[in-house]
Amino acid sequence: MLTERQLLILKVTVDDYIESAQPVGSNQLSKKSELPFSPATIRNAMADLEKMGFLEKTHTSSGRIPSQKGYRYYVDHMLTPRPLPKQDILQLQSIFDDKIAETEQVIKRSAMMLSELTNYTAILLGPDVRKHTVKKLSIVPLGSDSAVAIIVTNSGHVENRIFPIPPGLDPSDIEKMVNILNERLAGVSLNDLHIRLEQETLSIFRQHINRYAELFSTFREAVVVPHEENVYYAGKLNILKQPDFHDIHKIRSLMDIMEESKHIPMIMPHGSLGLQIRIGSENTLSAMEDCSVITVAYAIGEEQTGSIAIVGPKRMDYKRVVTLLDTLSGDLSKELTRLIRGK
Amino acid sequence: MLTERQLLILKVTVDDYIESAQPVGSNQLSKKSELPFSPATIRNAMADLEKMGFLEKTHTSSGRIPSQKGYRYYVDHMLTPRPLPKQDILQLQSIFDDKIAETEQVIKRSAMMLSELTNYTAILLGPDVRKHTVKKLSIVPLGSDSAVAIIVTNSGHVENRIFPIPPGLDPSDIEKMVNILNERLAGVSLNDLHIRLEQETLSIFRQHINRYAELFSTFREAVVVPHEENVYYAGKLNILKQPDFHDIHKIRSLMDIMEESKHIPMIMPHGSLGLQIRIGSENTLSAMEDCSVITVAYAIGEEQTGSIAIVGPKRMDYKRVVTLLDTLSGDLSKELTRLIRGK
DNA sequence: TCTTAGCACTCGAACCATTAGAGTGCTAAC
DNA sequence: GTTAGCACTCTAATGGTTCGAGTGCTAAGA
Numbered sequence: 001m002l003t004e005r006q007l008l009i010l011k012v013t014v015d016d017y018i019e020s021a022q023p024v025g026s027n028q029l030s031k032k033s034e035l036p037f038s039p040a041t042i043r044n045a046m047a048d049l050e051k052m053g054f055l056e057k058t059h060t061s062s063g064r065i066p067s068q069k070g071y072r073y074y075v076d077h078m079l080t081p082r083p084l085p086k087q088d089i090l091q092l093q094s095i096f097d098d099k100i101a102e103t104e105q106v107i108k109r110s111a112m113m114l115s116e117l118t119n120y121t122a123i124l125l126g127p128d129v130r131k132h133t134v135k136k137l138s139i140v141p142l143g144s145d146s147a148v149a150i151i152v153t154n155s156g157h158v159e160n161r162i163f164p165i166p167p168g169l170d171p172s173d174i175e176k177m178v179n180i181l182n183e184r185l186a187g188v189s190l191n192d193l194h195i196r197l198e199q200e201t202l203s204i205f206r207q208h209i210n211r212y213a214e215l216f217s218t219f220r221e222a223v224v225v226p227h228e229e230n231v232y233y234a235g236k237l238n239i240l241k242q243p244d245f246h247d248i249h250k251i252r253s254l255m256d257i258m259e260e261s262k263h264i265p266m267i268m269p270h271g272s273l274g275l276q277i278r279i280g281s282e283n284t285l286s287a288m289e290d291c292s293v294i295t296v297a298y299a300i301g302e303e304q305t306g307s308i309a310i311v312g313p314k315r316m317d318y319k320r321v322v323t324l325l326d327t328l329s330g331d332l333s334k335e336l337t338r339l340i341r342g343k
Numbered sequence: 344m345l346t347e348r349q350l351l352i353l354k355v356t357v358d359d360y361i362e363s364a365q366p367v368g369s370n371q372l373s374k375k376s377e378l379p380f381s382p383a384t385i386r387n388a389m390a391d392l393e394k395m396g397f398l399e400k401t402h403t404s405s406g407r408i409p410s411q412k413g414y415r416y417y418v419d420h421m422l423t424p425r426p427l428p429k430q431d432i433l434q435l436q437s438i439f440d441d442k443i444a445e446t447e448q449v450i451k452r453s454a455m456m457l458s459e460l461t462n463y464t465a466i467l468l469g470p471d472v473r474k475h476t477v478k479k480l481s482i483v484p485l486g487s488d489s490a491v492a493i494i495v496t497n498s499g500h501v502e503n504r505i506f507p508i509p510p511g512l513d514p515s516d517i518e519k520m521v522n523i524l525n526e527r528l529a530g531v532s533l534n535d536l537h538i539r540l541e542q543e544t545l546s547i548f549r550q551h552i553n554r555y556a557e558l559f560s561t562f563r564e565a566v567v568v569p570h571e572e573n574v575y576y577a578g579k580l581n582i583l584k585q586p587d588f589h590d591i592h593k594i595r596s597l598m599d600i601m602e603e604s605k606h607i608p609m610i611m612p613h614g615s616l617g618l619q620i621r622i623g624s625e626n627t628l629s630a631m632e633d634c635s636v637i638t639v640a641y642a643i644g645e646e647q648t649g650s651i652a653i654v655g656p657k658r659m660d661y662k663r664v665v666t667l668l669d670t671l672s673g674d675l676s677k678e679l680t681r682l683i684r685g686k
Numbered sequence: 687t688c689t690t691a692g693c694a695c696t697c698g699a700a701c702c703a704t705t706a707g708a709g710t711g712c713t714a715a716c
Numbered sequence: 717g718t719t720a721g722c723a724c725t726c727t728a729a730t731g732g733t734t735c736g737a738g739t740g741c742t743a744a745g746a
Contacts, residue, residue: 025709038719043710061709061726102505140479140495148499152483156491160501162445237602240595248591252583259580368738381690386739404697404738 002052007078009035009045010054014066014074018315021243023063068280068314071292075277075318084323088117092328096335103127103155103300103336108232110308110332115235118321120312121258125268126230127304127336130191132157137181139174139219141165147174149222153190155340163222166214173209177219180204190225197223230306231261244290244313253287258311268309273297275325280314292316296325299333301340308332345395350421352378352388353397357409357417361658364586366406411623411657414635418620418661427666431460435671439678446470446498446679450649451575453675458578461664463655464601468611469573470647470679473534475500480524482517482562484508490517492565496533498683506565509557516552520562523547533568540566573649574604587633587656596630601654611652616640618668623657635659639668642676644683651675 002010012034016024026039026046035042046064049055054070057063066074084092095109107126114122132153141147145167151159165174184200185193197220205212236258245251257263266284269276276295283293294316295309308329310321345353355377359367369382369389378385389407392398397413400406409417427435438452450469457465475496484490488510494502508517527543528536540563548555579601588594600606609627612619619638626636637659638652651672653664 023709027709039709040711040719040721041717044718047711057710059726061724063709135485136483138481142478142497142499146499148495148501150493150495150501152491152493152503154485156485156489156505158491158493158501158503160495162499237595237598240591240598246591248583248589251591252580255580255583366738370738382738383690383692383740384688387689390740400739402697404695406738 003045005037006045006049009042010049010066010070011074011078013046013049013055013064014070014078017065018317021315023058023065025063028063068282071279071314071318072282075279079319079322081323081326082319084327088324089327091117092324092331096331102157103339104157106332106335106339107306108234110328111232111234114308114310114324114328115238117324118310118312118317119235119238119241120310120316120321121236121238122234123258123264123268123309123311124232124234125264125307125309126232127155127300127306129153129157129159129230130225131189131304133187133189134185134193137178137185139178141171141174144168149219151190151193151223151225159190159225161222163218165218166211169215170210173211173215176208177205177212177215180208194220194224229261229264231264233258238312242313244315250287250290254291257285257287267293267311268295268307273305275322277318277322290314292318294318294321294325296329298329298336300336302337306332306336348380349388349392352385353392353409353413354417354421356389356392356398356407357413357421360408361660364658366401366408368406371406411625414622414657414661415625418622422662422665424666424669425662427670431667432670434460435667435674439674445500446643446682447500449675449678449682451577453651453671454575454577457651457653457667457671458581460667461653461655461660462578462581462584463653463659463664464579464581465577466601466607466611466652466654467575467577468607468650468652469575470498470643470649472496472500472502472573473568474532474647476530476532477528477536480521480528482521484514484517487511492562494533494536494566494568502533502568504565506561508561509554512558513553516554516558519551520548520555520558523551537563537567572604572607574607576601581655585656587658593630593633597634600628600630610636610654611638611650616648618665620661620665633657635661637661637664637668639672641672641679643679645680649675649679 009029012029012032013024016029026042029035029042030037030039046055049070050057050064053067054073055064056067058065091113095106095113098105104126107124111122111124132155134151135154136152138150139147140150142162145164146162147165149161149163153159180201184204185196188196202216205216209215236255239245239251239254245254257267263285267288269278274296278293280292281289283289283291290313291311292314293309293311295307297305297307299305308325310325312321352372355372355375356367359372369385372378372385373380373382389398392413393400393407396410397416398407399410401408434456438449438456441448447469450467454465454467475498477494478497479495481493482490483493485505488507489505490508492504492506496502523544527547528539531539545559548559552558579598582588582594582597588597600610606628610631612621617639621636623635624632626632626634633656634654635657636652636654638650640648640650642648651668653668655664
């Protein structure tokens with residue numbers, strides 16, 4: 001159990017280290033007005049805190065830095081949310097200035113704004129495109145041998161792919177096909193599309209369209225929407241601004257990870273609502289053992305969710321980032337739900 | 344004027360430094376079979392080369408490294424192209440394995456392949472979308488107040504944008520509008536689109552469509568294609584692999600530049616055909632004074648061009664990169680022209 | 687005249703010792 | 717329980733020394 005004073009000293013130590021990135025000594029702390037104790041008293045308390053595992057020394061006669069456990073305690077018990085400065089609120093709001101904007105645009109801007117306001121790296125996961133439903137399908141022939149397949153979803157997202165068409169095909173056949181497709185597949189989610197395509201339309205094609213087999217098979221391939229996460233980054237280079245990262249190899253392995261979207265699920269715990277903080281080795285990836293990641297989910301309409309993550313050093317300004325993420329996730333949910341509803 | 348021997352020694356020095364990234368000494372060189380001279384002889388020659396400005400010393404008693412002038416001479420007179428290894432040729436060819444691919448796909452893959460084969464950063468400039476012509480326009484209403492405008496170009500590229508529509512608009516009006524648009528604007532380049540839109544269609548709308556003004560103005564805005572370069576990067580992180588870059592600040596300013604596409608015209612000399620090499624301070628941007636950039640153009644159909652750039656340290660493997668770029672630019676021109684022709 | 691062996695010289699990198707300073711832990715006095 | 721005082725520890729900075737790679741110059745050899 002920690003005494004009142006130990007608590008206070010832990011808090012001030014962490015705060016100071018977060019700000020200065022330098023090991024914190026007892027003399028330094030005794031000068032702060034929050035701590036009306038002598039250096040010796042503070043030393044005793046710090047020694048206790050070290051014994052309990054909340055603080056560490058980088059070497060025998062150095063000041064202390066928070067340990068992983070120290071950060072954890074700080075984050076769990078000492079994050080008194082202070083309100084966001086007006087300036088920041090205004091900036092956040094400016095994301096939504098455009099009244100008619102695409103979901104993607106809004107998310108991109110959010111990522112940029114976050115990385116700018118925090119000086120850390122922001123990762124935003126957008127809505128899963130495969131849950132969107134088909135609003136309209138069309139096929140635009142490009143020449144004699146290829147055409148573009150276009151899917152517009154209920155959210156206004158447009159997927160398109162070029163696919164080969166059998167030579168000498170009657171243009172009216174394509175028209176017929178598009179009509180059937182739209183009749184049968186409107187409202188189907190992109191996820192189910194290729195299954196429903198077969199179930200609902202194949203037999204009809206067989207009746208109405210000459211040479212349906214070739215056309216159908218190439219079209220079907222074009223229409224498979226890849227299961228790829230909808231990731232937006234901003235401020236990747238902010239890592240280079242942090243004094244915590246000086247080892248070029250660590251920087252590289254960190255950036256390598258963020259380059260590959262397949263690592264995203266490892267970085268961001270998916271699905272869980274509310275705000276999550278992962279400190280140092282609490283992260284799944286060993287390359288991130290010097291990082292902290294703060295994640296929060298947001299809603300897009302009733303069913304879908306996205307998430308926001310901030311990746312920074314363990315010595316991250318937790319207070320500020322938590323407040324920012326809290327605010328933004330609320331605003332984003334509101335705004336994106338509004339955008340979706342309109343359609 | 345350089346003697347035969349000086350030439351040889353300059354070449355071997357540059358080659359050695361490119362490979363080892365270490366200052367080259369006379370002893371070291373004398374061991375190479377190409378140079379059957381004593382260290383003293385080589386020293387004399389190197390001293391001459393230094394006096395003439397082709398070599399530099401990092402300090403009084405160090406080996407030599409090529410100066411900017413040295414690299415320049417090397418590049419201008421000593422790049423005997425050796426044929427590309429079979430392995431590399433095969434890899435390059437694999438870019439074009441997909442017979443029906445989109446231009447963008449091919450370019451993206453080329454960038455990735457180049458960065459992989461060279462271990463430098465590759466930048467590819469795609470065709471200017473604004474020179475493409477309209478194949479088909481369509482408008483898909485999303486709800487009561489917005490719609491997606493879609494433009495398919497002759498190349499199979501799809502541009503789309505959400506725009507607001509006046510409330511309570513008759514759907515048939517939109518249909519009419521789309522018909523007129525397609526009748527009048529097919530074949531117009533995206534660049535001219537917004538001018539021609541006014542010239543060719545405004546008066547017709549006025550006759551046929553109720554409340555044309557509101558609809559027209561929002562649609563017109565949606566259809567303005569931004570003049571943004573079509574840039575693809577690959578291997579940005581390769582900079583971190585080079586031993587030449589150890590200063591984190593230099594790395595950052597370099598990466599900062601590449602993050603912003605507005606700097607691209609400064610990096611790549613535009614329009615000039617053939618292969619261009621810029622060494623160190625020959626680059627326009629001061630942040631790139633430690634880099635060399637090799638640029639080459641490629642053709643897309645008859646009129647359009649794109650360009651390829653490789654950004655690496657001054658100590659770049661010029662021979663290899665030049666050969667790779669030469670080959671790829673030829674292949675790309677052929678392949679992309681074929682793709683465009685087909686449509 | 688060109689080449690090369692030899693040698694003195696220079697400089698950086700690595701190693702070691704020393705010092706200053708920041709910080710600690712402990713003890714004893716308040 | 718708090719704090720002043722003090723001995724102690726360790727880092728970072730400084731300076732001296734050595735080692736080795738490399739140079740420039742000179743003079744001998746081809």
